[in-house]
Amino acid sequence: ETAVFQTPNYHVTQVGNEVSFNCKQTLGHDTMYWYKQDSKKLLKIMFSYNNKQLIVNETVPRRFSPQSSDKAHLNLRIKSVEPEDSAVYLCASSPLRQTYEQYFGPGTRLTVL
Amino acid sequence: GDSVTQTEGLVTLTEGLPVMLNCTYQSTYSPFLFWYVQHLNEAPKLLLKSFTDNKRPEHQGFHATLHKSSSSFHLQKSSAQLSDSALYYCALSDRCSNNRIFFGDGTQLVVKP
Numbered sequence: 001e002t003a004v005f006q007t008p009n010y011h012v013t014q015v016g017n018e019v020s021f022n023c024k025q026t027l028g029h030d031t032m033y034w035y036k037q038d039s040k041k042l043l044k045i046m047f048s049y050n051n052k053q054l055i056v057n058e059t060v061p062r063r064f065s066p067q068s069s070d071k072a073h074l075n076l077r078i079k080s081v082e083p084e085d086s087a088v089y090l091c092a093s094s095p096l097r098q099t100y101e102q103y104f105g106p107g108t109r110l111t112v113l
Numbered sequence: 114g115d116s117v118t119q120t121e122g123l124v125t126l127t128e129g130l131p132v133m134l135n136c137t138y139q140s141t142y143s144p145f146l147f148w149y150v151q152h153l154n155e156a157p158k159l160l161l162k163s164f165t166d167n168k169r170p171e172h173q174g175f176h177a178t179l180h181k182s183s184s185s186f187h188l189q190k191s192s193a194q195l196s197d198s199a200l201y202y203c204a205l206s207d208r209c210s211n212n213r214i215f216f217g218d219g220t221q222l223v224v225k226p
Contacts, residue, residue, distance in 0.1 A: 045213065102159075104158070105156055
């Protein structure tokens with residue numbers, strides 16, 4: 001099956017803890033993204049990676065850091081989570097220099113208590 | 114810079130009535146326009162994308178026409194179904210956006226019996 005996969009589906013943690021989310025795509029795409037979808041359902045891009053090179057960083061707080069081992073994997077680590085980090089984190093991928101459409105994973109819902 | 118505006122946060126209508134969700138955009142270059150749909154607890158999925166040759170894209174009864182003169186890409190359907198209830202995002206990309214997609218704020222469509 002070719003798709004975008006994310007783990008975990010849900011994560012509940014307390015303020016100050018560290019969390020990591022994983023994303024893998026089997027579509028053979030060159031570019032991967034992390035989005036934050038807040039409680040108002042606004043989609044905000046956080047990071048974009050093109051074949052392991054960071055190409056967009058939308059001035060997210062420093063406690064967020066993307067990690068990529070190869071073009072099929074893009075993880076997200078959050079050091080010392082804050083209550084405002086509660087959201088759904090969506091991973092996406094797209095082919096390079098084509099029609100730019102993106103394919104999304106199912107998301108990881110983070111709740112910070 | 115590039116941007117997408119969706120003026121309606123919520124659209125509620127009765128099954129069988131026509132659907133029209135508004136989308137206008139700003140882009141320096143000739144853009145690609147997209148409509149994504151997100152059903153409850155699912156990932157956003159591509160519904161439609163614009164063509165460069167002025168063809169009208171259609172999918173699942175939905176269609177949208179790119180009007181460069183008015184910078185619009187409104188989503189339409191002749192007869193709403195209960196299963197159309199979802200969150201709809203209009204989005205834009207162009208050759209200079211570095212593979213990034215600019216999303217609108219989304220329109221929640223609720224179809225009632």
